Amino acid sequence: MNDTEYTKIQIEISQLAQHIVKVCAERRKTISSAESCTGGLISAAVTAISGSSAVTELNVCSYSNRIKEQTLGVSASTLKQHTEYSVQCAEEMARGVMKLAGADFGVSTTGVAGPTGGTEEHPIGEVCIAVCSRDRTHSKRYIFEQKSGSSFTARDYIRACAVRKALMLLDLIIMTEQ
Numbered sequence: 001m002n003d004t005e006y007t008k009i010q011i012e013i014s015q016l017a018q019h020i021v022k023v024c025a026e027r028r029k030t031i032s033s034a035e036s037c038t039g040g041l042i043s044a045a046v047t048a049i050s051g052s053s054a055v056t057e058l059n060v061c062s063y064s065n066r067i068k069e070q071t072l073g074v075s076a077s078t079l080k081q082h083t084e085y086s087v088q089c090a091e092e093m094a095r096g097v098m099k100l101a102g103a104d105f106g107v108s109t110t111g112v113a114g115p116t117g118g119t120e121e122h123p124i125g126e127v128c129i130a131v132c133s134r135d136r137t138h139s140k141r142y143i144f145e146q147k148s149g150s151s152f153t154a155r156d157y158i159r160a161c162a163v164r165k166a167l168m169l170l171d172l173i174i175m176t177e178q
Contacts, residue, residue: 009157017052024104027174030056030102038159072096085122111125113162114155127142127158144162
């Protein structure tokens with residue numbers, strides 16, 4: 001794969017983050033993120049935008065189940081029954097960080113970015129994303145391809161695709177809220 005597609009994804013991420021910050025600032029709405037496999041890339045994209053301090057106060061990088069439980073309020077039964085790589089976990093992460101921050105919107109990611117850690121049940125490239133507002137939650141499981149190029153690894157690509165999709169869903173929820 002050439003680097004052009006990866007560059008386009010990075011540009012889309014920046015454009016989405018700019019739009020989210022602009023709209024949230026205009027509407028006086030706040031967002032928060034809880035990230036596992038994306039490791040703070042959603043937060044980085046949003047906070048790269050000037051004026052982001054008006055729309056985000058708290059973002060959590062929650063790689064461990066201990067943090068998912070103790071900080072974000074993901075239930076032990078969810079982790080046991082569905083695992084940390086589930087839409088149920090992603091939903092609880094998004095609601096938990098939104099509550100913790102007192103934000104209007106929460107977004108979360110959890111999954112297997114690779115190149116190790118994949119199983120038959122949870123393959124490399126699996127990412128569960130959840131976005132919530134006070135009235136609704138949208139979540140979905142995705143399987144992103146393992147593509148690499150001269151300037152990025154398959155892990156980079158999976159994480160970038162997950163961030164782009166998470167921001168797209170966040171933007172959609174924000175734009176459809178009254």
